[in-house]
Amino acid sequence: MHLIAATVLTLTLVSICAANVINAPVSQAKNPIWRTGNVPRQLRPFKPNLRPLRQKSKHPILPIRKPEQAPTKRRFYERPKKPQHKFYEWPAQYLRQDNEQPVRDYRVTATARDIQLTNFYDILYHGPISIGTPEQSFNVTFNTASPRTWVPSVHSIPDYNNSKFKTYNNKTSSTYIPNGFGFEASYGEGKVAGYLSQDNINIAGLTARNQIFGEAIVESDIFEDTTNHGVLGLGLSDEEPTVFDNMVERGLLPAPVFSFYLNRLNSNDPDSVLTLGGTNPAYYVGDFTFADVTVPDSWQFKMDRIQFSNGTGIFNGWGCQAVVDSSTPLIIGPKEEVDVLNRKLGGTPLSGDETMYELDCSEVDGLPDVEFIVNGKKLSMSSKDYVVKMHVGTDSLCYSGILGSSWKQNESPVWILGMSFMRVYYTQFDKGNKRIGFAKAITFEHAILNK
Template sequence: MKEVIGITQIGRRGLGSAGINGSQQKKSMCFKMNVLPSAVLLLILVSAAHSISLASSPVRRLPWQHRSLTKRLGPSRTFRERLQGPIPNSYHLPVPDFRVRSTTRDIRLKNSYDNLYYGPMTIGTPGQEFNVVFDTETKITWVPSKNGYFGRSLLGTSKKYDNKLSSTYKENGTLFLVFYGSEIASGFRSQDNMEIAGATINDQIFGEADLEPNVFSGSTIDGILGLRLSGISTGEELTVLDNMVSQGLLPAPIFSFYHSRYGTDDPDSVLTLGGTNPDYYTGDFTFANLTAPDRWQFEIDRVQFSDGVGTDRGQKCQAVLDTGSSFIVGPRDDVDELHARLGAKPLETNPRLYLFEGYQLEKLPDLEFIVNGQKLILTSRDYVSKFPDSVTDGFYSGISGRKFKGGESPVWNLGLNFLRTYYTQFDKGNRRVGFAKAI
């Protein structure tokens, strides 16, 4: 993310922000494929808490909604194109107010055809409710505004925040601008109380949008709650997570996600604030330290397939965890080559989307990400999805490609195709992310 004179710039596929660590390697390929005559190979990919015991903390739950955008946009839509941002010199962790009893808090999310997950929050006094995507690649939280910057709103959504109706509203007025691929969300910042999972956050700064991407028009999703890592020094507003910790509403600057699979008997999707919920994962966590000051970015040792083919040059890769993207996104040239070797065929109307026939699925190898010496495995059922019947027959790859601009270091985005397989912990206090097998 990039802060320029009060304007927040974020580049993304559909919901996110940008900022790529310039120290990352310039190589676009983090692995090398060796093709065996008798094998079909698959693709690669790679797009944190205090030492406080959470075992005795009660848990509150709130529903998390998932609504699919596939039928509206088609599965080929990329969620974010990110811009390079500055690297701060120090990090700011809020000091908790221990006069307030803190607890972990669960927000139940709803699954929208495995493309997006969203849940409720309220702003103002009395509260005005919105459905938002909890996005790890956006820092600012924003909702549609009824009172546009010039006294009007250009939005067509039915839910709009009206600051004139809130007794706790405070004016801010600085502008924000968020890029979503070729579209934008823009407006001005305001300050008001915000309620999430039964906890009231006082004086939270957020964005009132008077212009939003077309994808939100008529959608059940109203806005974004930003969960991007805040690697800040001074002068920047606190994120929702920062404020919840500083006001004593959470025991630690940690949150964790469980993403269900659409059309299955899986439990509801859940975002846990302040810690983890052992009901949604099995085994131990594999942890990786963060490698960027303001993104949930970490290092992958190696990407390979279950037959052992993959990186034989020992190159490491950078990856970002992205809850606002339904795809795994990598350098386009690499992704094109991988799909060609898998026998996938590009969709005629969108060559960035690759198709598989149903009979091919059982022949595709598992994809393995080696993190701190441990294998994180995706099967073909994890990275291949079925088209909605109304679109076309067959299956499409959950791995997409993007072009990196000059000076950008390639970073793989691990979107929902990865996050459904692994319960993921985001630990700001210890500057790490953790992965455990989802139930």
């Protein structure tokens, strides 16, 4: 579609250009807008009479604008800069609009990339990323429950600017772009707050340019006890473009899919891996069981029911909702249902804590499998997968890894399938088809047989 050229040599050329405008389905805007690539050149002043054309046409004619009004290219996801730091959500006018398309980077071959993750005592898995130019390195948790990405700022309170904690210094990065809006995020009992910035974020040799992320200046004490330097958000969001979205839209990945393989601590299983751009058949066996995402802003899906392999106990026979969360160590469910389930396993609530249940270690091996029915298929977990064993001196303590909670999402109780579930099932998150897939994760025994 062409706008009327500002330079014409004959009246015939004027009529042709006008006809192109008439046939174009252009909506009238309050202020005239140039479309990318249609920047006319003006050799001499000329103002055609468009009134007769407007009267005959069903579509409005956009008025000509002066060449100096032609827009310049905006950076990917660039927001107007505001020198304020208030904690509120991004206003709609600063969110990416549908007509803002990122520039695809054709210099990079779109192939799936594996990122090796480190298992930190089975309570979190973190991997390397870098931010800025020159690159500043961090170990972050890859979190499927939130789209937010953040790292500690050099201005953090308390001061984490020491050898133990890595911090981001925007003054040393030549690709830093200030943003100015504030952010805050909650992770169970942990909270962080700070302000948003833009910079290049690199993962496994792929660069998400001009990506918005958070510089955390206030963090809860719980973050002091880990080797984690921040969070990279992989959650679903139509409003907050994630690092993964950035890479997909730039053509850096072959498919809008990422997948997790999580190993067990102190095992001979292969190293944990996050695959961007697809799945890696080396880490799972059999076919995938898929479930469609049921809400637009979360990796939530419908679970048919939960049952025991020995035929006793059927919970949520009418169906329930569940989310897969790569940042939650265990499995969490509605308190009342978890209470029934754990009591059938012989569990006893801990004194003063109705969310955790102690089990008899001598009976753990005889406990039935817990089966999560998804799309008619059984996803089973044995007692070695859902029981947590602790050794205190010469004594052993056993607890159920299925905890109760009053947490709700969209006012409805939801099951959270955390890392203990993901260690059993290789999980793919297919954003293109809005679905989640589960396949049996390989173990050391599988790896030996496949060699």
